[in-house]
Amino acid sequence: MLNLIYWELFKTYSKWRTYIGFIAVAVLIPIIMWIMWIEGGKFISYQLKTLQSEFLITGNLFNGWVVAQVIMNGLWVHVPTLIALVAGDQLAGEATSGTFRLTLIRPVSRTRILNAKYIATLIYTASLVIVIALLSLGLGRWIFGTGDLIAFDKDGITILPESDLLIRFMFAYALAVWSMFVVASLALFISSFVENAIGPIITTMTVIVIFLIISNLPVESVESIKPWLFTTHMNVWQQAFRDPYDWDKIWNSAAALGINSFIFWGATLWIFKRKDILT
Amino acid sequence: MSDIILRTTDLGKQYKNRWAAQAIDLEVHRGDVFGFLGPNGAGKSTSIRMILSLITPTTGRVELFGYDLFNRREQALQNVAGIVEKPDFYLYLSAYRNMQIAGSLTLGKTPAEKKIMETLEIVGLAGRARDKVKTFSHGMKQRLGIAQALLCDPQLIMLDEPTNGLDPQGMKEVRELIQRLTTEKGITVFLSSHLLNEVEQVATRMAIINKGKMIVQGSVEELLKANANKVFFKLLPLKRAALILDSLKTVSAIEMTDDGIMAKIDPKYVPSVINKLVNAKCKIFSVEPKHSLEDYFLEKTTES
Ligand SMILES: Nc1ncnc2c1ncn2[C@@H]1O[C@H](COP(=O)(O)OP(=O)(O)O)[C@@H](O)[C@H]1O
Numbered sequence A: 001m002l003n004l005i006y007w008e009l010f011k012t013y014s015k016w017r018t019y020i021g022f023i024a025v026a027v028l029i030p031i032i033m034w035i036m037w038i039e040g041g042k043f044i045s046y047q048l049k050t051l052q053s054e055f056l057i058t059g060n061l062f063n064g065w066v067v068a069q070v071i072m073n074g075l076w077v078h079v080p081t082l083i084a085l086v087a088g089d090q091l092a093g094e095a096t097s098g099t100f101r102l103t104l105i106r107p108v109s110r111t112r113i114l115n116a117k118y119i120a121t122l123i124y125t126a127s128l129v130i131v132i133a134l135l136s137l138g139l140g141r142w143i144f145g146t147g148d149l150i151a152f153d154k155d156g157i158t159i160l161p162e163s164d165l166l167i168r169f170m171f172a173y174a175l176a177v178w179s180m181f182v183v184a185s186l187a188l189f190i191s192s193f194v195e196n197a198i199g200p201i202i203t204t205m206t207v208i209v210i211f212l213i214i215s216n217l218p219v220e221s222v223e224s225i226k227p228w229l230f231t232t233h234m235n236v237w238q239q240a241f242r243d244p245y246d247w248d249k250i251w252n253s254a255a256a257l258g259i260n261s262f263i264f265w266g267a268t269l270w271i272f273k274r275k276d277i278l279t
Numbered sequence B: 001m002s003d004i005i006l007r008t009t010d011l012g013k014q015y016k017n018r019w020a021a022q023a024i025d026l027e028v029h030r031g032d033v034f035g036f037l038g039p040n041g042a043g044k045s046t047s048i049r050m051i052l053s054l055i056t057p058t059t060g061r062v063e064l065f066g067y068d069l070f071n072r073r074e075q076a077l078q079n080v081a082g083i084v085e086k087p088d089f090y091l092y093l094s095a096y097r098n099m100q101i102a103g104s105l106t107l108g109k110t111p112a113e114k115k116i117m118e119t120l121e122i123v124g125l126a127g128r129a130r131d132k133v134k135t136f137s138h139g140m141k142q143r144l145g146i147a148q149a150l151l152c153d154p155q156l157i158m159l160d161e162p163t164n165g166l167d168p169q170g171m172k173e174v175r176e177l178i179q180r181l182t183t184e185k186g187i188t189v190f191l192s193s194h195l196l197n198e199v200e201q202v203a204t205r206m207a208i209i210n211k212g213k214m215i216v217q218g219s220v221e222e223l224l225k226a227n228a229n230k231v232f233f234k235l236l237p238l239k240r241a242a243l244i245l246d247s248l249k250t251v252s253a254i255e256m257t258d259d260g261i262m263a264k265i266d267p268k269y270v271p272s273v274i275n276k277l278v279n280a281k282c283k284i285f286s287v288e289p290k291h292s293l294e295d296y297f298l299e300k301t302t303e304s
């Protein structure tokens, strides 16, 4: 199995499209920071000036942590596209290029091949989030310095002391990886019955957008399905910046996301095992 | 112990409401070069896809080395390799990497460099091992496909129209390679083709398939014998000769061609038939017995 995973990773990281995601975040994050450097400083300072006189806040208010959080807020709807780009190609790409005729005639079960692809895709997903984390925290702290984090939410404002922040950010990125696994699973699922490379990306994004709309619809009739939609829980990472942690909410969302991933994996396996390789 | 290493029984595949292949009963013995012959669209690739577990049959079973393909897939496919339709690869990877990937799927571990290079050597691609497959010609891909099939020392190789799209030189090379595989390595080769003369040259046994149905199966020798007794007369004038032959009870299946007449005659009657033609003042330039399966194949694949 390790050998299978190794070669799936090898294939994934030998493809040009895999690096589009890394290049995109490596370009976007510095640009966002540059804009914030020019604009954001003024904007946030005004808001926070008043706070500074009322609370005891140490360090620079407009710091690298704040910037990293702003970036996370901005990117978590776009990263799914970058994940779908790679995950959606895992099965559809091999169908299109005809390489299934090469791999699926070998004495390895389709279940194992699919699982190896799954794990490789999850590793890619995690690696993309890790690169985002390193870039936004590293560059952010280098450019904007450090300090406490002011977290805004529905209930008001929380000031998170700097000593907690590394742990909180790591927790937030871990939760983000967990929710992006659902996106990867969904893209793989669509990839299992579509035979071109673009279809899975577009379909995955369409599903996410539609689900997001439903998740945010203030309508009675959809209330009951909301808890089941993964899009309702995709922003669970924001819980890492609540004080104290709302563990009920976190577990609930993490479980919902896990169940969604598992269902997509199961459905993919069911289809893939029965798929006629006609390309 | 029976030495049938591939057996299909009532194998069939239905797409929508038409059968791409139906009631395919194949028996391939160890050591055979088995020719699977049929015109384009006959159902050759469909049958091979079923045998190699790429598609699920609508009916029937496949047994490889005594293992049922559906219940014991891993054991059944352990000693099998092949190319289905055209050889496709990870174009963005080198020939060497493609070999590693294919080999590891059969071995469960990455094959040794020495083994890969030796195998690439056999097909004359060792010098291009590190080049991306993207840069390969069709003929090179075909040879890489064969190398990949050979890599894990299979006992049975399934090749689907391996000379398709190759130039005459390439075709000759592939034919020679196939012959070497059987004589030097003792590998059983299952070879599909729409070209009879290609199969005839290398095969020991063959099956003919047309419109999804199997027409005949047997040793090439037997089939040749069954199709013997064809005689080609190169003579003039054609019309008069045809009339005479037509009047003889010992002659059948008369066909006129541009410069002569083909007919089916038991060899023992050939002298008397020649006599009759000479008496009728026909000028006979040559009389040749025809053993080729060509006519048989054409006959079988056009009549149904
Ligand atoms: N996916 C498919 N859907 C419908 N018909 C198909 C499909 N694949 C093959 N066929 C039909 O099945 C028949 C056999 O095809 P194939 O096995 O590829 O023939 P061959 O390899 O002998 O040229 C053809 O008539 C072809 O059109």
Ligand SMILES: [Mg+2]
Binding pocket: B041, B044, B045, B046, B085, B160, B161
């Ligand atoms: Mg074919």
